Amino acid sequence: MTERKNIAIMGAGLVGSLLSLYLAKRGHKVDLYERRPDLRKNTLDGGRSINLALSDRGWRALRGIGIEEDVRKVAIPMHGRMMHDEQGNLTFQPYGKEGQSIYSVSRSGLNAALMNLSEPNPDITYHFSRQATDVNLRTNEVQLLNLETGNPENIQPDLLFGADGAFSVVRGAMQKTERFNYAQSYLEYGYKELSIPPTAAGGWAIEKNALHIWPRGKYMMIALPNIDGSFTCTLFFPYDGEQSFAAIKNEADLMAFFTEVFPDAVSLMPTLAQDYFSNPIGSLVTVKCFPWSYEGKSLLIGDACHAVVPFYGQGMNAGFEDITVLDQMLDSFEGDDWEALFEAFERRRKPNADAIADLAVMNFIEMRDKVADPRFLLRKKIEARISQQFPDKWIPLYSMVTFTDLPYSYALETGQQQDKIMKKVMKHIQSIEDYDKPEVQRLLEKQLVQKEKLKKYNAAMEV
Amino acid sequence: MTERKNIAIMGAGLVGSLLSLYLAKRGHKVDLYERRPDLRKNTLDGGRSINLALSDRGWRALRGIGIEEDVRKVAIPMHGRMMHDEQGNLTFQPYGKEGQSIYSVSRSGLNAALMNLSEPNPDITYHFSRQATDVNLRTNEVQLLNLETGNPENIQPDLLFGADGAFSVVRGAMQKTERFNYAQSYLEYGYKELSIPPTAAGGWAIEKNALHIWPRGKYMMIALPNIDGSFTCTLFFPYDGEQSFAAIKNEADLMAFFTEVFPDAVSLMPTLAQDYFSNPIGSLVTVKCFPWSYEGKSLLIGDACHAVVPFYGQGMNAGFEDITVLDQMLDSFEGDDWEALFEAFERRRKPNADAIADLAVMNFIEMRDKVADPRFLLRKKIEARISQQFPDKWIPLYSMVTFTDLPYSYALETGQQQDKIMKKVMKHIQSIEDYDKPEVQRLLEKQLVQKEKLKKYNAAMEV
Structure with missing residues (x-):
């Protein structure tokens, strides 16, 4: 049995929250620090529900803490891709064999479910509205700003996990160490979230059990079903050029463009102009780095060390698989050499993180172009x-x-x-x-x- | 004719100093800010003279400001590679055709020559011991710390050039902007500078007109001649492993290793142990980024946007070629659209910067392994x-x-x-x-x- 540790996880998103459950199960004391307020107490901002595709690697990690069945109840299976051409004709392409599906789940719903499962555990404590302002990797001291009180706080855990996403503060500290390999690369595309509301009868306006794609060569729109009957649409679009975010200057431009290229969708999107002009343009970044750990005291996990573009639907799944693999390695971990453990972990995961990053970029081309x-x-x-x-x-x-x-x-x-x-x-x-x-x-x-x-x-x- | 600009160049190294001459020639007022003190006033630190290989691209840029002939006088032609095997046997491989050579020049000597050429120009002013502490790209304000007086200073040039090397502060500011692509990658090798002094008669102890290589598969040593009869040797060696910096713990380890693998060199290196244990281990980094400019107000140049490993001897030459290309583009530059100019420049140079970065890494394998x-x-x-x-x-x-x-x-x-x-x-x-x-x-x-x-x-x- 290894010694009980005081562990701090920076970030209480999907990966951080799930990780806390796995670590507490092994007898460690876990504190999570999250910059945002508790998402369960927040009033919904405009009813928008951002969804994710959960697949086998993700399910496996959820199974490991007994939450699989609960999540399945609110997940919508998508059996394949439904392509919409410029005349509104549909073509369906199954993802796998009979019975194989990916699942549309709500990011905030899943995150809340993980929080609800972990919070009653006396070994797990959530600290919301805490912004990390400085990380000292040598001493493992983290300076936090309590955004509610405005007061600084200071922690010094035995082990520090950076589950703080693509713009990780923990990774930022590692970037200042000697010989840290780091790459961030952006696509020339941004994304904009749009929506298709439920029908008057409260059902789904288009096929529920599919991931919808409007492939248009140099750009595309996709839509994933939500449990309330709505769809979250995402337009992946060049920043600049003839057909681009820059080219759409007003509502007339927007409606003319959508009516021409997404005719069957536009009639289902009553809030199109409102969504388009109020939602931000998101950027699409790939982050690669190495190493992922520092002197056996801190370890990056999930997007913090391998943020990928969303086109393979594997970002969350890869982060969850990090946890499965770490947990497997902890099965045979004896003694107290966390440095050796972290180094073995990063060596094992790095080639896979690189591979899914490259696959995700490649799949963008498949989705926006080839599927047509x-x-x-x-x-x-x-x-x-x-x-x-x-x-x-x-x-x-x-x-x-x-x-x-x-x-x-x-x-x-x-x-x-x-x-x-x-x-x-x-x-x-x-x-x-x-x-x-x-x-x-x-x-x-x-x-x-x-x-x-x-x-x-x-x-x-x-x- | 374009408007006269107040230009600040961060960094008064080789590229910054040469660039100042080219810009002043076109009528601009140029101020250079350099973190280090004036290298011409410094007493020599132990007589070590770090040298570089100057080749055609570099000569061309020097020719453009009329300094070619002066530099040739203190440059030593190296006609090819001289390989030393483990028995001390020599093999010579010419670099090119009859009459084609690369030239060993002293970094500080060349830098001083460029400074001496530019300083009398009333449009060029050097400011030494100025450390950039903050760069605001939107306003082009740069905060400096005067390391001599300890006082902060503030400048706001019309145009800002970042010629401040692999760890560029100007690039650091660009990294904080939206969608900046950036990669830094380190080799698992470091380098250590050693030396072969002149003979008692004041000559060169080994062939003067060659770049010497002791290729040993997984590591190597090289030596370049200096004008004073000495050679600067560089050991490229893994950080870790059986034969590595980590494995050499004391003078006995060092002497046993050198005597075994570099027998003909060791007898020529009376200060080997002293050099080895007092000189730092340098790291070998490749930096790639894009874009290189910000809103037509600032531009990176040289190592600041494309630091490469030294194995093709092209780092300085590539930086000098940046200047040649920029100068060519300025020939046909009219009006005041520096944004368009900088964007055209970065688009033209980026593929070439990427190529030499990759070639330099590939050449390491050739030099340490294949030439044997x-x-x-x-x-x-x-x-x-x-x-x-x-x-x-x-x-x-x-x-x-x-x-x-x-x-x-x-x-x-x-x-x-x-x-x-x-x-x-x-x-x-x-x-x-x-x-x-x-x-x-x-x-x-x-x-x-x-x-x-x-x-x-x-x-x-x-x-």
Whole structure:
């Protein structure tokens, strides 16, 4: 049994709150410090409910603290993508096999649920409206400003976790240490949240069990269902250029643009102009850094060390998986060498964090452009057939990321191999029926033999 | 003619000092602010003279202000690499064609020469011992601390240039602006400066006109000649591991290690232990960022926006080329739209800055490992033959970078094409004589035809 520690978690968002439960379970005393006030006491700001896609890695972490079933009750399964073309025609593409779905959940609802679960625990204490103003990594002292009283406070935990998101203050302190590797990169796109309200009857105005996409090549809009019948729409749009945030100067510009390119959506969005001109433009940043820990006293986790763009729906899931992995490592942790533990953790997670960051950027192109292409959709169908025929030899990349706990880095690498094979196969394919042609089957079997060989070779290299 | 501006340059190093001359030539008033005291008034610290490799891009920028000939007098040509193996055997590999050399120059000597040239200019004023403590990019106000008097000072130039190096304060301010892309990455290697003194007769203890390399696979030492007969040696060494800075704990460790792996050097280094234990370990960082300017009021230049590791000897040369390019753009600059000018400049230079950063990291592997391989040296000889036979179709990568002003990004791309061709050619080569074999000549001609086609195709794509 390891010694009981006084642990401070900076940030009481999804990752911080879930982490507190895992750490308290192991006998540690946990204090969480959050810059914002308690989101459960806040009046809803305009009824907007920002949602997230929860998938297998996230569920697994929730299962570990027994909250899976409660969350499932308020999560909406999305079985696939529903594409809307410029005439309002719909095309559906399932995400995985029968029964495989991602789930739309409310960020604040899930966060509140995690807080409600952890707060009664005598070993967990939430401190809201606390802004970290200075972090001394050498002494583990953190200076806080109590935003309610205006008074400074000072803490000095045994262990400090930075779960404070993409603009982490703890990471800011690490950036000032020697030889810290750091990268922040922004897409030339921003996002704007919009909404589709429930119907008069209180139902969903478009298919409930799908993630809706209006793919338009250089930009796109998506919509995820909420439990109250509404949808949260997000427009991903260039900052500058002919069709961009900069080009839309007034309501007339906005309505003309939406009516032309999102005709079926615009009639469902009565508050479009109001939403558009009152909501801010969000930026899309990828953050990579290394190391994630400092002298066994502090550790970054979640977005604080690997913020990703939202296009694979894996930001929260990757943060939750950090916790699952840390918890697994704590299973076999003895003694008090947290430095070795943190270093093993960051070495294990870093390649996977890098992989999902790159996958997320790549998926933006797929979502905004390729899903509108019939050849691409045919290819997805062919790949589903391959996976059906060879279930132990082929899992599509999206499924590896979303419906398994295979390492993201393995998924990325295997996905690239499969992509090469698909390019060869698709040369012989004009329709789904072509899949059964002898030459396609022969090519596929030959390619799969090579893929297996490569896999064994790589496994041998890793030994 | 554009309006005369009050310009502040942060940093009076090589790039800042040279830039002041170019800007004053165009009629602007220039003030330079430098954190350090005037290096010309400083007593020499222990006689150490840090040197740099000056090559064509650097010479070109010096030529533009008429200082080329003065610098040549104190620069030592290095015609190629002299490799020292573990038995002390020597192998020489020329850098380019007959007459092509890089030049070892003293950093402080060159800096002093630039200062001496600019200081008499009534439009140029140096302010030493001024530390920038805060930069307000919106107002262009800079707060300085006068390190001699301890008093704060405040300036507000029309234009602010950040020539303040890898840890630039001006860039630090840009990092706090919206959507600033930034990356700093460190090698797992540090460096330590050592020295070989002049011989008793006052000459050079090893070949004067070469850059000496002791390539040892995972680490290396290099030595560049100084005008006083000494050499400055630099050990590039892992921070951690079996053979590393961490592993050398005392003089006995040091002497045993050097005697084993650098036997011919150790006898020439009487102050080895003293140098090793008193000089700091330097870190090796690559910095990339974008944009380089803010609202047409401030611009980063040199290391401040593209610090590179030293293995291509191009850090200073790339910074000087920034100035050449900016000066060319100023030739056709009319009116007062500095924002458009700075944006055009950063767009043009960024791909080249990225390319030299990547090339510099790649060259580390070449220097510490490949130059010890006879196959690699044979390949270099074969490549020299190709370049000789087809001078208008083939310039070796090293020569493009070092002896031309072709864009670094073009050099990198062309170098990668040539690398593929060399791999094919080398399959047929066991000795230099094999170059004349008919099958080698046929293969080469076929590959060169393809290379030219690709070049035309790429050029067409760029239109």
